[in-house]
Amino acid sequence: MDVTLTGETRLFYIVGDPIAQVKSPPALTAILMKRGANALLVPAHVAPADLELFLQAARATRNVDGIVVTVPHKLAALAHCDEPTERARFAGSTNVMRRGADGRWRGDNTDGQGYMDGIAACGFDVAGKTALLVGAGGAGAAIAYEILARGAAHLKVHDIDTARRDRIVGRLGERFPGRISVGDADPSGVDLVANATPLGMRDGDPLPVDATKLAGTQFVADVITKPEISPLLVAARALGCAIMPGAGMFNAQAELLVDRMLGMETA
Known part of the structure; x- marks a missing residue:
């Protein structure tokens, strides 16, 4: 039409x-x-x-x-x-x-519903698994809530704005006690690595996590829609990780x- x-x-x-x-x-x-x-x-x-x-x-x-x-x-x-x-x-x-x-x-x-619906459409179920979320802003806070609401065993949250990070960790800790903690840029040991920051939209942006510590068994998701495959996802895919680009979140x-x-x- x-x-x-x-x-x-x-x-x-x-x-x-x-x-x-x-x-x-x-x-x-x-x-x-x-x-x-x-x-x-x-x-x-x-x-x-x-x-x-x-x-x-x-x-x-x-x-x-x-x-x-x-x-x-x-x-x-x-x-x-x-x-x-x-x-x-x-x-x-x-x-x-x-x-x-x-x-x-x-x-x-x-945001949280769309992000996690997009991940689910790619075949990854967060229930019973561990996750690292980078970014505790507007989208990140909603995604953090949805990760835990869908049954994740544990969520680590990383944000360079430590006050913002601590607010969401504290608030979610009351709702989901024992299942959330402060994280950092090291993605080692988790099942899901989720970026909810704009890092990667501009040339020269640093990666939101230390990509050298990604493993091919991890699922890596991003909110960025431009470029279509963010630098983080390029690095993750090269290691054999399953990925979801930002378009997956938007479509969902x-x-x-x-x-x-x-x-x-x-x-």
Whole structure:
């Protein structure tokens, strides 16, 4: 179905900094149209210092029905949700916001579900296994929760922002006692190595883990969609590891995002 742009077309934004790497606008617009919605998803490049102004403008624009939130705004955007879901509150972040009929903005976080659904689609089951997660930001917090909720035996979390790391380890430790601890960049001995940082998007970025200590029996997953195969995954694949690129996460959660964009919230 082709887009027919009219004065009745509803708008959704995807906001991030940078934004050129996102694949969401055509993919999610296609799903919206398939569901019969006269709506478009438009990319918005907004610096952190301007996020509050952007969200205020979105509230004032009456034909804006929702916002998909990407790096680095997921943590900050939660404060602008009038009604965050329990999952978003626990993660401390939101990746999708929707204006309700009452004018209140509801927020959810589908990152953890999408990431782990993508990994499962590649044939890896985290239940009973050990994992190292690098990155405790907006996506990382949601992924950490989902790894443990799906039955991982133990999760180690590494982040160079130690205060942020310790917050998520402490919060998850209360919910999943004895199954989470602080980790580092050494991926030795775990079954799943999960990157939830932007490292690898820019030339010259360091790898999020010490790739020399990867083993071919490990499953390695990344959130990065550009490049399609991140430097971490290039190194992992060369060692014989099974991998999931960021596209796997996106594909798995695309329908979930559109559900939330159209107001089909879940607890």
